[in-house]
Amino acid sequence: MQNLSTIALAEAVPFPILLINAQEKILWANAAALRLLGGDLAGKLFVTVLRQPALGEALEAALRRGESQRVRARISAKGREMVVMASVAPMPADPALELPQGGATIGLEDITALEEAEAMRRDFVANVSHELRTPLTALMGFIETLRGAAKDDPVARDRFLSIMGREAGRMNRLVGDLLSLSRVESDERRRPTGSVDLSVVLKGAMQTLAPVAEPAGVQLIREGETGALRCPGDPDQLMQVFSNLIENAIKYGGSGGEVRVEVTKIAHEPVLRGPALKVTVADRGEGIDAMHLPRLTERFYRVDTHRSREQGGTGLGLAIVKHIVARHRGRLKIESEKGQGSRFSVILPAG
Template sequence: MTGPSLASVLAAVPMPLVLIGADERVIAANAAAGQLFGTAAEGFHYITVLRQPVLLDIVEAALKTGRRREAPFLTRDGERDVTFNAVAVPANGRAVMLSLEDISHVQAAGEMRRDFVANVSHELRTPLTALIGFIETLQGPARGDPDAQARFLEIMEREAGRMSRLIEDLLSLSRVESQERVRPTERVDVANLVTSASMTLGAFAQESDTELVVRGNEDGMEVIGDPDQLLQVFTNLIENGIKYGGGTVTVTLERQERDPALRGPALRVEVADNGEGIDPLHIPRLTERFYRIDSHRSREMGGTGLGLAIVKHIVNRHRGRLRIESQKGQGSRFSVVLPA
C-alpha cells in the first residue's frame, strides 16, 4: 500500500491510530492521533511522539514479541477526563498499529451503576436497621410495656412505609426509563389531568395549610401523551410544591403559539410556590437520582429523592422540556412544556 492511500485509510477511521514501523519510527498517524500527540509525527521515533509510559510499554512489547498488547490510558481533553483502551497490534511484518478507543462512556456508565446501587443500599439500610432494632426491643425490654410497644409500632409503620415508597419509585423509574424512546400516541386533555391531580391533593393541601390555585384550566388543552405518566408528573410537582413551598401553590396552564426550544406550538403547565426557594447552585442537579438539597427534611417529608428524576424521564419521553426557576427567598417555579 502506498503512502497516500495508507494515509487516506487511517484518516477515515475516527479513533486515534498510529502506525509504527520495524525501525521504531512513525510511518503514519491520522488526524485524531494528531490531536493527542501533535501533528508532526511521521518519521519521528515513537518514544518522542507518544511520550506516555503506558503507551510506550505496550508498543515496545508488541514490537519485541509480535503479540497484541493492550492497556488503559488516562488523559485529559480540555476540562474532562478521558479513558482510552490502548491496543498495540502487530501488522505487516514487524510494524505495529497503535489504536486508542475512547471508553469514557463505559466507565461513566459503570460509575453510575455503582453509585445507584450504593444509594439504594443506603436508602434501604437506614429504615431496615431501625426496624430490626425495634423488633429486638419489642422481643426483649419492651415486651411487657404497652405504651412502648404502641410507640415503636408507629415508628416501624412509618419506616416500612418509607421502604415501600422507595421500592415503588424505583419500579416506576425503571418502567419510565424502559419506555423513554417509545413515543406516546394517545390524545389526552391536560386540563383534566391537572384538575384530577389537584383534587387528589386537595385534602393534603388543607392539612398543610396551603392554598392550591389552578388558573387557565380551559377546554381543548390537548397533547399527544400517556395520561397515567402525565398525571404522575403533575401530581409529583404539585405535591412537592405543597410539601416544600407552603403558603400558596399556583398551577397555571398556558398555550404558547411557538416555544423556541420545541420550535412549534406548545402547552405549558407551571407549578409555582412562595416558599423558601432554591439556591441556583442546586438547580442543575435536582433531577439526579437521590439528589436532595436537605436530606433530613426530605426524608421527614417522606421523599425518596427519585420524584424529579421520574418527572424528567417522562417529560423526555413526551419530547417536552422541564424548566426550573428559583431564587432563595423568592419561591420556585417548575414548568413542563409539551409540544401541542
C-alpha cells in the first residue's frame, strides 16, 4: 500500500519524475515525464533518453555513492531545447518496486522561462545603461568645458548649452518611454473595458503631428472608412500607438513626401474570430530590409542606430506599440521592402 501511495503521489506531481534502477534503466515515469520525453520509456537506458553529462554524473553519484544532487542541465525533448533543474536522489532497495539493489529518482523542473527572463533583464539593464551613458558623458564633457576654456566665450557657451539641452531632452524621452513601457506591461493582461472611436483618435494623432510633418515636407492623408468607428479600447493608449506609428513614418519614411492613414473594416478576422478594424500607416520612404522586420518590436532594436538617435528615437516606441496592441487583443503587422516604403497595420476587434 505504501508503494502504491508513493506511485500515486508521484503521478499527481506536475513535474516529470523518473525511477531508475541500479543498471541505469528507467523502471517507471509519471505522466508528466511521458508527455515530455515520450510514451515508451520503461526499460530504456537513461543515457539513451537524456544525453546530458551533468545528469549522468549526478545519477552515477546517487547510484554508486548514495549522494543527492541538484544540477542545472540543458536538454532536448521532442525537438525543443529547454533548461531544467534536475533533482537526483538515491532510492533504497525495494523488491516491491523492482529495486533489489536500490536505484534513484530524477525530478525535472523546467526553468527555461526563468533563464530567458533573466537574460532579458540583463540585456535590458545593459541597453538602458548604454543609452543613458552616451548623453550623460556628453553633458559632463560640456559642463567641464563651460567651467574652463569656454567660460568667457558667449558663442561657445550658447552652442554647448543648446547641445546639452538636446541631450537632456533625449534622456527625458528615454525615461518617459521606460515608464510608459513599464505601465503598459503591467496592464497587458487587463483588457480595456471602455469603448473608443478610432476616427477621433486618428484625427487627434494627425492634428498633433501636423507641426512635425509640415517642416519635413510630408503630407498627412486620411483614407478609407470614416464616421464613427468604435472598438473596445483605452483612448490614451491607442493615441500613443497611432501617434508613434505616424511620427515614425514622418521621420523615417518622409522622403516619399506623404504618409497615408487608412482604415478598413474587416467582416471577419480569423485570428480575432470576429469583425475588426484595420488601421494602416503607410509611407513611400526607402523601406526596411526584410532581415530587420522580425526584430523591429524588440526593445532598443534599431535599423539605423545613428539615424534613430539623431531623430530623437529611444528604440522603445515599437515595443510599446506591440504591448498596447496585445493588451487590446489585436494584431500588429509590418510590411516593407527596400525602396518600396513601409506599411504598419494595427488590427483591432470592432464593437
